[in-house]
Amino acid sequence: MRIVIGEDSALFREGLARLLEDAGHQVVGRAGDAESLLTVVAETEPELAVIDIRMPPDHTDDGARAARKLRASYPRLGIVLLSQHVETRHSVELVSSGGFGYLLKDRVLDVDQFLDALTRVAAGGSALDPEVVGRLLGRPDRLAALTPREKEVLGLMAEGCTNVGIGRRLWLNERTVETHVGSIMAKLGLISNAEDHRRVLAVLAYLGQN
Amino acid sequence: MDLRADSEPLGQVRTYSDVMRWPRWATLGTFLLALAMLAGGGWLLLTHSAGQHTVRNFLALGSVGTAIALLGVVISRKVSLVGLLLAWVGAVTTFLAGREVYYAVAVADPGSLPLDSRVVAFLDESGWWLFIAVALVLLHFPNGRLPSKRWQPVPILLVVLGLAQQALGAFATLPLAMRVLRETAFGLMILLVLSAGISLFVRFRHSTGQERAQLKWLALAGLAAVVYPFVCLTEILVTGETGQVSTAFGIATLIALPASVAVAMLRHDLYDVDRVIADTVTYAIVMVVLLGTYAVAALTLGLFLGRGSATAAAAATAVCALALAPLRARLQRTVDRRLYPPRRAALLAIEELQKRIHTEQAQPEELEKSLQTALRDPTLRVGLLVPGAAGFIDVEGRPVGTTNGVPVMLGGGQIGMLVGDSGPAVLRAVATSAASLVEVSRLRAELAGALREVEASRTRLVQAGDQERRRLERDLHDGAQQRLVSLGMAMRLAQRHLDDGTVDVNGLLDQGVAELATAIAELRQIAHGLRPTSLDDGLHAALTAITQTLPIPVQLHIGPGDLPDDLATTAYFVAAEAVTNAAKYSRATSIAVRVAQSADDVRIRVEDDGCGGATPRPGSGLSGLVDRVAAVGGSLSMNSPAGRGTTIEAVLPCGS
Numbered sequence: 001m002r003i004v005i006g007e008d009s010a011l012f013r014e015g016l017a018r019l020l021e022d023a024g025h026q027v028v029g030r031a032g033d034a035e036s037l038l039t040v041v042a043e044t045e046p047e048l049a050v051i052d053i054r055m056p057p058d059h060t061d062d063g064a065r066a067a068r069k070l071r072a073s074y075p076r077l078g079i080v081l082l083s084q085h086v087e088t089r090h091s092v093e094l095v096s097s098g099g100f101g102y103l104l105k106d107r108v109l110d111v112d113q114f115l116d117a118l119t120r121v122a123a124g125g126s127a128l129d130p131e132v133v134g135r136l137l138g139r140p141d142r143l144a145a146l147t148p149r150e151k152e153v154l155g156l157m158a159e160g161c162t163n164v165g166i167g168r169r170l171w172l173n174e175r176t177v178e179t180h181v182g183s184i185m186a187k188l189g190l191i192s193n194a195e196d197h198r199r200v201l202a203v204l205a206y207l208g209q210n
Numbered sequence: 211m212d213l214r215a216d217s218e219p220l221g222q223v224r225t226y227s228d229v230m231r232w233p234r235w236a237t238l239g240t241f242l243l244a245l246a247m248l249a250g251g252g253w254l255l256l257t258h259s260a261g262q263h264t265v266r267n268f269l270a271l272g273s274v275g276t277a278i279a280l281l282g283v284v285i286s287r288k289v290s291l292v293g294l295l296l297a298w299v300g301a302v303t304t305f306l307a308g309r310e311v312y313y314a315v316a317v318a319d320p321g322s323l324p325l326d327s328r329v330v331a332f333l334d335e336s337g338w339w340l341f342i343a344v345a346l347v348l349l350h351f352p353n354g355r356l357p358s359k360r361w362q363p364v365p366i367l368l369v370v371l372g373l374a375q376q377a378l379g380a381f382a383t384l385p386l387a388m389r390v391l392r393e394t395a396f397g398l399m400i401l402l403v404l405s406a407g408i409s410l411f412v413r414f415r416h417s418t419g420q421e422r423a424q425l426k427w428l429a430l431a432g433l434a435a436v437v438y439p440f441v442c443l444t445e446i447l448v449t450g451e452t453g454q455v456s457t458a459f460g461i462a463t464l465i466a467l468p469a470s471v472a473v474a475m476l477r478h479d480l481y482d483v484d485r486v487i488a489d490t491v492t493y494a495i496v497m498v499v500l501l502g503t504y505a506v507a508a509l510t511l512g513l514f515l516g517r518g519s520a521t522a523a524a525a526a527t528a529v530c531a532l533a534l535a536p537l538r539a540r541l542q543r544t545v546d547r548r549l550y551p552p553r554r555a556a557l558l559a560i561e562e563l564q565k566r567i568h569t570e571q572a573q574p575e576e577l578e579k580s581l582q583t584a585l586r587d588p589t590l591r592v593g594l595l596v597p598g599a600a601g602f603i604d605v606e607g608r609p610v611g612t613t614n615g616v617p618v619m620l621g622g623g624q625i626g627m628l629v630g631d632s633g634p635a636v637l638r639a640v641a642t643s644a645a646s647l648v649e650v651s652r653l654r655a656e657l658a659g660a661l662r663e664v665e666a667s668r669t670r671l672v673q674a675g676d677q678e679r680r681r682l683e684r685d686l687h688d689g690a691q692q693r694l695v696s697l698g699m700a701m702r703l704a705q706r707h708l709d710d711g712t713v714d715v716n717g718l719l720d721q722g723v724a725e726l727a728t729a730i731a732e733l734r735q736i737a738h739g740l741r742p743t744s745l746d747d748g749l750h751a752a753l754t755a756i757t758q759t760l761p762i763p764v765q766l767h768i769g770p771g772d773l774p775d776d777l778a779t780t781a782y783f784v785a786a787e788a789v790t791n792a793a794k795y796s797r798a799t800s801i802a803v804r805v806a807q808s809a810d811d812v813r814i815r816v817e818d819d820g821c822g823g824a825t826p827r828p829g830s831g832l833s834g835l836v837d838r839v840a841a842v843g844g845s846l847s848m849n850s851p852a853g854r855g856t857t858i859e860a861v862l863p864c865g866s
Contacts, residue, residue, distance in 0.1 A: 009692045015699040022703060084687040109698040
């Protein structure tokens with residue numbers, strides 16, 4: 001997979017590049033600020049961009065703003081935003097649009113899941129940090145009808161996992177996962193959809209609404 | 211420091227500008243002339259025999275005239291022209307007294323004095339100069355200038371006509387044309403003398419403040435002249451002829467004019483002219499009514515009991531006494547309403563405001579507005595003396611000037627200023643009555659100022675705290691956290707290649723430990739920023755740790771004894787910030803830090819010998835220090851003259 005990294009901390013940028021290359025990906029461009037990120041993407045036409053939210057010049061949400069611009073110019077480009085801290089509103093909104101990921105930086109250390117998330121986003125799927133999902137599920141009123149197991153499955157669905165992925169994480173077979181998913185969708189009144197990422201969108205839209 | 215204790219009452223500004231030299235000398239000369247005439251008349255009386263009546267008249271008129279001239283000398287020190295003219299009035303009066311003596315002696319002891327009929331004729335006409343002098347005083351009162359340019363011919367014409375009168379009057383027989391001329395000149399002169407009275411009305415209508423008060427004093431003298439005929443009439447009614455009462459009142463009337471001028475020119479701000487006028491009018495009316503009642507009662511009773519009956523007089527007196535008490539009180543109220551509105555209205559407004567404050571319908575700060583309405587004076591301002599403010603300020607903190615103002619005093623000290631066009635006497639009366647309200651406003655303004663400052667300081671402290679937290683968060687996220695995540699990635703990498711031997715795991719671990727050490731160092735630095743741990747070993751140790759890293763030698767003089775923790779922290783930050791600032795900006799060659807502790811306070815003093823001229827900008831480290839010091843109840847001062855080094859001193863209270 002051809003990947004561009006936008007990250008101002010050289011230490012982290014090089015470490016991440018090394019990790020990705022070690023996993024067999026190709027890091028085709030590196031940028032230290034939002035401006036040069038746009039140029040690098042235009043030059044290299046990658047499949048995926050991994051972007052730090054806080055970057056020069058403003059050190060606020062320059063990365064997120066650059067991501068929106070990239071999404072407008074390259075609709076098929078997968079984008080994963082990395083953040084130092086959890087921020088619910090914007091992240092859910094971005095991820096709901098598909099082909100988007102929002103992860104805390106520390107997730108890099110769960111190398112396999114991190115790489116899995118990158119692949120999923122590059123393929124048009126989603127990845128939402130478990131911390132964010134946890135907060136979304138933290139509102140008990142709407143999910144009172146779900147069993148603990150169903151809540152676990154719902155959380156993984158929100159993170160962007162496929163049925164196979166969910167089964168692997170929870171040590172369940174695919175058929176059982178499908179049953180749980182059907183039950184959850186029925187209880188929440190959502191239309192069950194075969195396509196994974198649309199399902200994620202439906203779940204996020206449901207969890208994200210007030 | 212008590213600001214009130216050593217401040218002078220402000221606002222007694224005198225505005226006379228035309229103190230010329232020559233009229234003052236001329237006034238003195240005129241006075242000496244009057245003295246000479248008094249001495250001459252006295253000499254004539256002593257050396258020649260004259261009637262007792264003549265002696266009495268000369269003594270009364272001569273001393274009054276001389277006194278008026280003396281008054282002229284005193285007034286000429288302030289408004290020279292008015293003084294000169296008044297001296298003239300006095301001198302003419304004395305001259306007339308002397309003239310009578312001369313005539314009397316000449317009649318009583320013929321041949322003892324040289325006497326020429328032409329001289330007598332000439333002297334006979336000199337009485338007019340008294341009227342001309344009075345008219346000139348009225349024209350130039352109170353500031354020595356005419357009411358306007360249009361009046362300029364009047365004084366000149368008056369003098370010319372006076373001279374003409376003098377010259378033509380001396381001839382007993384004149385051709386018809388000359389007689390017509392004389393009578394015309396005389397008529398014109400009388401008209402001009404009357405016009406001088408009119409000039410006062412013109413002046414009054416255009417006057418404000420002090421000038422108006424001065425003119426009112428003059429009007430007081432005019433009142434006596436108005437009452438005079440009534441007095442004469444009553445005396446005639448009662449006794450059948452004008453006698454001693456009328457004479458006494460006449461002299462009083464004569465003295466009233468110079469006395470009024472004197473008060474107006476010299477002490478008009480001491481007394482409330484409106485009060486005096488109102489009282490005078492009240493008593494004058496009471497007197498007229500009483501005399502009338504007495505006359506009617508005496509006449510009526512006299513018809514039955516016989517003229518001159520003691521019973522009739524006693525009964526008439528009783529009737530008057532009965533009428534007096536209710537009459538005076540009622541009259542006073544009526545006259546006050548008519549003649550004395552400003553002060554009365556203002557005092558009523560103060561009373562009303564006090565009532566409304568008690569019932570919580572108003573605030574003491576509304577005093578200015580109430581007084582403006584009551585006195586119909588939109589320029590009226592109430593200035594408060596608030597510690598920390600430059601000059602006088604109003605309740606909203608705007609500056610108040612001191613021209614046309616009177617001080618507001620309380621307990622022997624000045625607490626404020628009443629400024630306006632209502633005249634000093636009215637303002638003075640209002641200032642006395644409103645002192646307690648002014649004091650309340652002043653204290654409240656002071657308190658509000660202190661609260662505002664506390665609030666601003668608290669906001670700045672919160673903002674400084676927020677800023678500090680933001681900086682910490684960034685330091686943690688961008689520093690230690692990044693480093694730890696990178697370290698984690700390196701460990702993962704090592705883990706993945708542990709078996710295949712393609713990566714130098716040993717080197718990777720070394721690198722990882724080095725990263726860890728850096729992260730630990732960074733965390734330590736951040737923690738130190740929160741509270742310098744070196745403070746545990748005392749202020750001296752903590753400050754030494756800083757000063758050692760600076761390129762400039764720093765002398766530390768730190769007194770013995772442990773400071774309480776919060777004071778030590780504040781002292782540390784004050785010294786650290788001041789020293790760092792000096793090292794950064796002052797181009798100093800040496801810095802001295804002194805920390806001295808007494809029973810009541812801790813003083814931290816940082817001096818350098820650098821370029822000076824430092825100013826604490828908002829948001830700078832120094833202004834942050836001000837708040838930090840204020841938070842423990844202390845104060846921070848800075849002295850930084852350009853080119854002569856900077857001294858920063860913080861005083862932190864530590865008393866129990």
